[in-house]
Amino acid sequence: MTDPIAPGGTIGILGGGQLGRMLSVAAARLGLKTHVFEPGANPPAGDVAHAVTTAEYDDATALEAFAASVDVITYEFENIPTAALDLLERHRPIRPGREALRVSQDRLTEKTFLSDLGLGVAPFAAVDSAEDMAQAIEMIGVPSILKTRRFGYDGKGQVRIDSRETAGSALDSLAGAPAILEGMVDFTSEISVIGARSSRGDVAAFDPGMNVHVGGILRTTTVPAPIPDSLRTDAVLLAGRILNALDYVGVMGVELFVTPAGLIVNEIAPRVHNSGHWTQNGCTVDQFEQHIRAVAGWPLGDGSRFADVQMENLIGDDVSKIPALAAEPDTALHLYGKAEARPGRKMGHVNRVQRDERAASG
Amino acid sequence: MTDPIAPGGTIGILGGGQLGRMLSVAAARLGLKTHVFEPGANPPAGDVAHAVTTAEYDDATALEAFAASVDVITYEFENIPTAALDLLERHRPIRPGREALRVSQDRLTEKTFLSDLGLGVAPFAAVDSAEDMAQAIEMIGVPSILKTRRFGYDGKGQVRIDSRETAGSALDSLAGAPAILEGMVDFTSEISVIGARSSRGDVAAFDPGMNVHVGGILRTTTVPAPIPDSLRTDAVLLAGRILNALDYVGVMGVELFVTPAGLIVNEIAPRVHNSGHWTQNGCTVDQFEQHIRAVAGWPLGDGSRFADVQMENLIGDDVSKIPALAAEPDTALHLYGKAEARPGRKMGHVNRVQRDERAASG
Structure with missing residues (x-):
């Protein structure tokens, strides 16, 4: 535990996408x-950040100047090169810590960690060779999913295996990347819980939400x-257990499968999470402020839910709906300032809010 | 009516204080x-604005470059030099329009405008000389308040007259500035209504709030x-009448006295208003977004109130309370990023939220 960062202090954020943008606000x-560090030009977070450094993660000079200008460092994505983290950590604390990154950057490490905590996970096996693959299929069966251990997101780096005959070609499609075979989980729904832990070890969680994915997004x-x-x-207790086990400081997204036998942890994300965007219009303190409070050493805020909310992502061409959405009642629009609406690109989201009738009419 | 400014467009804001900061967000x-235009260095709005121009209002080159970089111009304070507005208006629309500024920049013009609209105002008379003063005191009596016609805010440029003998020294204290004498209004409470009007002429208003001033702030x-x-x-209809009469586009603060004989208009502010800060935690769309929607030619958003809120300003030394406030339940903290906490300086505010119990426990 360290002193809280007083108003006027600076939070360094690695990554300048929409999560960094909403963290900046x-x-x-x-x-x-x-102060946002981002290799890409004109990052969404740049519109609202006090300062932006445009540099690569192997630019030691830029990283050192960045670290020197901030009080603490956090991140909006988990695949940050280790060497960059090593350098930054010599200058300033990184929150959430390195252990959370190490665990969540690698699906095999993550599954092992969760399993060792006694939490339910899908059956899994490491796959580094055709021989591993054969053994894994033998153990887990089909259908199953072969995933790269690192750098997967939004359904990328995954291939579903429906018959034993296609196992070989599935492995080939990952082009030798270290992989993990996971058994399919027969779930009734997917939920996620956004947990938070302060530097004093206080734990809080937002109310779990139900997620619907389409095309992996x-x-x-x-x-x-429901x-x-x-x-x-x-779900809330399980999130707390993960946060405490990692001595975590900040907000974490925990994705869960609801099954007849209870909850199965799908994955954890050591950062604010798309499935927590509803908190912007459903809570006094949202997931972004909760994360900033935690990494700045402040007490956690009041994240109790006061409304029913449905968050819907605006992806690619969905931007054509913006004029209609802007005129919808009970709808809060959140756009990310991205110029180009490519297919599959997250351009914004809306929170549709349903409040208690009595309060709304007051 | 003009085409809405599409996402990616730029709103120019004259003034870089806390209102410009919250408008930028x-x-x-x-x-x-x-893009914020502000003569002072390190303006609060600069932390979250995409661009900041630091220049004086008589710097024609800076004003022209500013205008060229934006799609529409708005402002966070009303005392903008006329010559600057003349120049800017040749390049880009200014919203709310010049008429609202002309009316609200001068207390005499404002009172006359409101009175001509048939709205209740305090008795008033122009005071440009000792002779005017004598006549005004004769008509209005004491106690009364002598105010400069222009450039007053937070109780500055005002002197209360309790006896006819002090009228002369009161006038002297304004050092020859054109003035207005206003009769005291015997009010039971002060309320304000934050109105909004879109470029299509749609009008909306936030629920009126009750204001308590201390030391003119x-x-x-x-x-x-209550x-x-x-x-x-x-109150809401009256605000609509003012907005329509001015062909207004944007958010306006209307301060009212509640008296046994009905409502008396104290003053209007052609901008987002301190007494509307509660909307940040009591509405899906707050006064800042409502203003941006209006000046950008978008439809107005949903400003219905869903919670009881008390907004409290943090002034000067109140910053010492921040650590305690950060730990308060049901409390949203809004700080302005000002480095120095001078007496009387607005440093931030808190919104204390009281929500329906049933919804809160969900």
Whole structure:
């Protein structure tokens, strides 16, 4: 535990996408500045950050100047090169810590960690060779999913195996990348819980939401998730266990499968998470401010849910709906300032809010 | 009416204080950039604006470059030099328009405008000389308040006259500035209504709040204001009348006195207003986004109130309370990023939110 960063201080953010953008806005609300480090030009976070460094992650000079200008460093994505982290950590604390990154950067490490914690995960096996593949298929069966251990997101780096005959070609399609074979989980729904842990070890969690993915990309998150209270409690406790085990500081997204036998952890993301965007219009303190509070050493804020919300991502051509969405009642629009609407690109989201009638009419 | 400014467009903002800061954040949420023009160094809005021009209002070159870089121009304060507005208006639309500025920049013009609209105002008389003063005191009596016609804010440029003998020294204290004598209004409370009008002429208003001033500076705004529904309706209709009469585009703050004989208009501010800060945690679309929507030619958003809120300004030394406030439940902190906490300086505000119990426990 360290002293809180006082208003006027600066949070360094690795990555300048929409998550960094919304983190910057949350920091500003608390009187904190942000400095965004991002290799790409004109990053979405740049519009609202106090400072932007445009440089590659192997540019030691730029990294050192960045570190010197900030009080603490956080990140909006998990695949940051290790050498860059090593360098940065010599100058400033990185929150959430290195252990959370190490665990979540590698699907095999992550599954092993979760399993060792006693949490339910899909059956899994490491696959580094055709021989491993044969053994893994023998153990796990089909259908199953072969995934690269690193650098996967939004369904990329994954191939589904429906018959034993296609196992070889599936492995070939990953071009030798270290992989993991995972058994399919027979789930009734996917939910996620956004947990937070402060530098003092206080833990909080937002109400779990139900996620619907289309084509491997999150489409909607709905709160409250239509699950029994007992599962809601299980999800929150399970998130707390993960946060404590990692001595975590910040916000984490935990994706879960709801099955007849209980909850299965799909994956964890050591950062603010797309499935937590509903908190912007459903809570006094949203996931972005909660993360900033945690990494700045502040107490966690009030994240209790006060409304039913459905978050819907605006992907690619969905931007054509913006004029209509802007005129919808009970709808909050959140756009990321991206110029080009490529297919599959997250351009923004809307939160559709349903509030108690009595309060709304007041 | 003009075409809406599409995401990616830029709103120019004259003035870089906390209002410009919160307007910039609202613009970013809609995928719009902001360019802030501000003579002072390190303006609060600069932390979250896409671009900042630091220049004086008589710097024609800087003003022209600013205008060329934006799609529309708005402002966060009303005392902008006329010559600057003349220059800017040759290049880009200014919203709200010049008429609203002309009216609200001069207390005499404003009172005359409101009175001509048939709205209740305090008795008033122009005071340009000792002779005017004598006549005005004769007509209005004491106690009364002598105010400069221009450039007053937060109680500055005002002197209260309690006896006829002090009228002369009161006039002297204004050092020859054109003035207005206003009769005291015997009010039971002060309320304000934040109105909005789109470029299509649609009008909306946030629920009126009750204001408490201390030392001429707003201390708290509480919603709902403890007034009968009939007065609430009167306040909203009255605001609509003012907005329509000015062919207004944007958000306006209308300060009202509640008296046994009905509502008396104290003053209007052609901009987002301190007494509307509660909307950040009480509405899906707050006053800042409502203003940006209007000036960008978008439809107005959903400003219905869903919670009871008390806004409290953090002034000067109040910053010492920040650590305690950060840990308060149901409290949203909004800080302005100002380095130095001078007496009377607005450093931030908190919104204390009281929501429906049933919804909160969901």
